[in-house]
Amino acid sequence: MxxxxxxxxxxxxxxxxxxxxxxxxxxxxxxxxRPVSGNFLTARIVLDNELVAELPLSDLTEPVTLEVPGVRYPITVEGENGRVRVLHSDCPSQDCVHTGWVSRSGGQIVCLPNRLVITVTGGAAEADAVTG
Amino acid sequence: MTHSVRRLTRCAVLTALALAISVCEGLVPLSVLIPLPGLRLGLANLVTVYALCRLSGRDALGILVSRCLLGAVVGGNLTALAFSLSGGLLALGTMWLLLRVPGLSLFGVCIAGAAAHNTGQILAAMGVLASPAIAIYLAPLLAASVLTGAVTGAASILLVRRVPFDEGKP
Known part of the structure; x- marks a missing residue:
């Protein structure tokens, strides 16, 4: 025993x-x-330290795609209600695509070859309009 | 000589049993009832508990590793090997330790084993998918492991009591 x-x-x-x-x-x-329960999630797309676009994820009712202008490798960002991902990228590493959906405040998608960072922020009431 | 043959056959029978149990369990997935990825009753853990209580830690480890390898061959899924091995090894280690704690019953041992198994699987998933956010799945799995562990614990109490191996006889 x-x-x-x-x-x-x-x-x-x-x-x-x-x-x-x-x-x-x-x-x-x-x-x-736990996912930060922000009712106002926003994806900020920053290229070379410059804000090029903002997607108000929480306000989206249907998926939107966005070709980021001025990048080295063409990259397509897809946003839908509460989450964002890189749908397609011509960059060699494809890490940004493999990151998949990001739906939490503080989440990030990085495309290093493009020097592009997508940050999901939220919680506060910053539900502005889309800028292109 | 006789002793090692006995030991080998015991382990072989238990490995076959564990493999059969885990294949059968895969045929009737618990996740049909509760939609939670990775949720299962963990009946194959019964064999590990039994081997730990009635044989030795070494035998239990051998049975577990053989079962996982054979299961991957039978199932033809190598990624599943990483999941079952990491979960199984963590559960085995946890239960091996807890069996040495006085004052616990097999209920507690099996619940901790089930929780450790789920933790190991999620750790493997985090490694394979390179995404720490998967850890969120661990919360409901841990809560469920209290139930599944209690069920396997009750079963293992019956098993360990009713099926003693006659250690003395050659």
Whole structure:
């Protein structure tokens, strides 16, 4: 017999502690990784440190695509209600495409070859109009 | 000689059993009832618990690794190997440690094992998909592991009590 646990047939108080620990871990993970519930998510598209476009993600009712002007490798950004992604890019690394959808405030998509950064910001009431 | 043959056959039978259980479990996915990616009852964990309680940690490890390798061959899915190995190894390590804690029953051990298994799988998914945001899936999976772990815990208590291996006899 290797362990006293093998002999017990009923849960012990310490089992309850295990349950509590697991549930506490679940709650902590949910808290830290929860999507920031901003009603005003905005995707800021910054090229060479210059803001070239802003997409008010929370106001979008249907998907919109945007060809970013003035980039080295043609890149298409797709935004829909609450999230944004790089739909297509001609850049060699394709990291921006592989990042996929970003839907949380603070999330980023970076296209290094294009020196393009898409940042999702939100929470505050900055639901401005689209700028091109 | 006789001893090592006995040990080998025990482990082989348990490996076959674990493989059969995990294949059967895959046929009736629990995620039909609760739509949560990665959710399963973890019945194959019963074999790990049994091996830990009645055989040894080494045997349990051998059974687990063989089961995962064979499962990947049978299922023909190499990415699944990373998931099942990381989950299984983390669960095995956690349960091996907790079985040494006095005052716990197999309920607690199995619940912690289920939670560790889910954690390992999510860690593998974060590695494969290179996206830390996947960790959000771990929260509901951990909560569910309290239930699935309690079910496998109850089953393992019956199993470990009713099926003792006669250690003394050659």
């Amino acid at each position: 290797r362990s006293s646990a093998a002999d017990r047939t009923r849960p012990t108080p310490l089992d309850g502690l295990v349950v509590l620990a697991v549930l506490a871990a679940a709650a902590a993970i949910f808290y830290f990784f």
